[in-house]
Amino acid sequence: MRPFYAALKYAVMTAIAVVSIVPIVWMIAGSLRPYQELFKYATSLNVRLFVPVEPTLANYREVIWDDRNPFLRYIGNTLIVAVSVTALVLVVNSMAAFAFAKLRFKGKPIVFALFMSAMIIPAEVTLVPNYLLMHDFGWLNSYTALIVPSALSVFGIFLLRQFFAEIPGEILEAARIDGASVTRVFASIVLPAAVPAMITLGLMTFLGNWDSYLWPLIVLNDDKKQMIQVAIASFSSLEGTDWSKILAASTISTAPILALFLFLQRYYIQGITMSGVKG
Amino acid sequence: MEQTQLSRAAATELPRGKGMGAALRREQAAAWWFVLPALAVLLVFVFYPMIQAFVISFQNDSLLGGSRSFVGLDNYKNLLRDAQFLGSLKHSFHFAIVVIPVQSAIALGLALLIQKQARLTGLFRTAYFIPVVVSTAVAATVFKLIYNKEFGILNNALKALHLPTTNFLSNPDTAMYGIILLGIWKGAGFFMIIFLAGLNNIPQDLYEASRVDGANRIQQFFRITLPLLNRTTAFVVIITTIDAIKLSGLVFVLTNGGPNGSTETVVYFIWKTSFQQMQMGYGTAAAFILFAIVLVISLVQMKLFNREADY
Numbered sequence: 046m047r048p049f050y051a052a053l054k055y056a057v058m059t060a061i062a063v064v065s066i067v068p069i070v071w072m073i074a075g076s077l078r079p080y081q082e083l084f085k086y087a088t089s090l091n092v093r094l095f096v097p098v099e100p101t102l103a104n105y106r107e108v109i110w111d112d113r114n115p116f117l118r119y120i121g122n123t124l125i126v127a128v129s130v131t132a133l134v135l136v137v138n139s140m141a142a143f144a145f146a147k148l149r150f151k152g153k154p155i156v157f158a159l160f161m162s163a164m165i166i167p168a169e170v171t172l173v174p175n176y177l178l179m180h181d182f183g184w185l186n187s188y189t190a191l192i193v194p195s196a197l198s199v200f201g202i203f204l205l206r207q208f209f210a211e212i213p214g215e216i217l218e219a220a221r222i223d224g225a226s227v228t229r230v231f232a233s234i235v236l237p238a239a240v241p242a243m244i245t246l247g248l249m250t251f252l253g254n255w256d257s258y259l260w261p262l263i264v265l266n267d268d269k270k271q272m273i274q275v276a277i278a279s280f281s282s283l284e285g286t287d288w289s290k291i292l293a294a295s296t297i298s299t300a301p302i303l304a305l306f307l308f309l310q311r312y313y314i315q316g317i318t319m320s321g322v323k324g
Numbered sequence: 325m326e327q328t329q330l331s332r333a334a335a336t337e338l339p340r341g342k343g344m345g346a347a348l349r350r351e352q353a354a355a356w357w358f359v360l361p362a363l364a365v366l367l368v369f370v371f372y373p374m375i376q377a378f379v380i381s382f383q384n385d386s387l388l389g390g391s392r393s394f395v396g397l398d399n400y401k402n403l404l405r406d407a408q409f410l411g412s413l414k415h416s417f418h419f420a421i422v423v424i425p426v427q428s429a430i431a432l433g434l435a436l437l438i439q440k441q442a443r444l445t446g447l448f449r450t451a452y453f454i455p456v457v458v459s460t461a462v463a464a465t466v467f468k469l470i471y472n473k474e475f476g477i478l479n480n481a482l483k484a485l486h487l488p489t490t491n492f493l494s495n496p497d498t499a500m501y502g503i504i505l506l507g508i509w510k511g512a513g514f515f516m517i518i519f520l521a522g523l524n525n526i527p528q529d530l531y532e533a534s535r536v537d538g539a540n541r542i543q544q545f546f547r548i549t550l551p552l553l554n555r556t557t558a559f560v561v562i563i564t565t566i567d568a569i570k571l572s573g574l575v576f577v578l579t580n581g582g583p584n585g586s587t588e589t590v591v592y593f594i595w596k597t598s599f600q601q602m603q604m605g606y607g608t609a610a611a612f613i614l615f616a617i618v619l620v621i622s623l624v625q626m627k628l629f630n631r632e633a634d635y
Contacts, residue, residue: 058437062451065513069454071477072466084475141362148355149348156359163370167570167618169591170611173604174376175369197365221347227354256459258573259591263599274461278577281465288469295462306457310450317514318521 464577522556
């Protein structure tokens, strides 16, 4: 019976893996075929469903060079915003986490509780006032509106604080007695020791921003400035859309994050695991 | 809290005196500078808007720079009689009630499948996790094509199995299930990782001891795994609930609320009311009701899981 169960287990695991991956494989295959072919071989299950008959890069060429739907530009826009937010999140939240983990100041428990209480406020509730705030600041239709309000990551403070707490206090005290300033202790002892946690937070922030949809949809109205997700969504809701082009754009926008994930998987999974600890 | 005590302990070890007081003052000042940027963002973009939202929800706020007038509880009263709003609540709850148990069970199942280190488990884990990384708009676009009645893979598979084919998304009765299926496809891998962490925290000798006592796999699962996984399960269920009730991204791309408004969720309603119809006061009142619902459900769930833990 044992080998039977083992085989059954592997069969189930493989079936689920196929379900997880087939949509992605189909997307990539579809991006490599002419529009007429996309649905031609789709009336029955066969190899042709996944292997292009007349492979072509025309979709990619059009997506990259077409002025009317410049997907490459949207990807560039998204890259600028996601990288800026990630850098800002790392700086702002590691500083706060350091103060909470290693520095003494009056009212620390209250301030920390204030930060943690923000976790229960869904961003959806403050959409309208934040939109009005962007209007008052004159940030509407600019990337500032996407970047600055995203600088805070309560989860990031929580994650990094746990990490910083494990750095022995004696090392920091010794450096302080030797005359190092607090900033110096932070930059040359604490931060280098927390590189894995910083990668985790950076990766999660980057992927989260690559995926952001609702907020860009609300604050950006210049099409040329739009983020890739909003662009893909709006093109896929048009009637008579050229689907193979959209699949090409989707593939281009998925490739970098997939590569990033595959290389840095360990850090990402560690981050999720640590987020489960707080429960 | 631990850290506070730790640094206090460190402080008492240091020589006390005039120098120490100055150092402590400098440390305090530095600490505030370190917290300041995050605190500024928290106050300006979270707490201030939250207070504003509360105020706006009592106003008849139609357009930017337009007239604002205080209307008391009118927005809330009207919402509770608004068929569209109540419908959107119903749709969000429909999504949540199916997704919470099904997705959590699948996530736990996946975690159990890949828990034991064996050949290829790493590869399977990566495969199960890939849908989480794929962005919402891309996933929804691809699924839109997969659901297509004539050409989609889903109906091909159904046909091959001699099951009736259906056009999920254009039928108001089934469109929500199209979203649910996509939601689970995209979400299960994330919670699999959390369950995996929980499973790895269960001491292995408990299983060995119970095997000596003659317990079988199924008894082990219900007597050891599930009870000891309680905290993890609580976390997964609470987070899934909050995310499910706030569902919006998939809806925007997959169905745009249609057909016939049958997949309009609360957040979709808030967006439509506030930014399409420009009834910002009304939309914000709806957002506050959403906030209250999320808060109450989370608190009730925490209570329930805590009581189980005591038992």
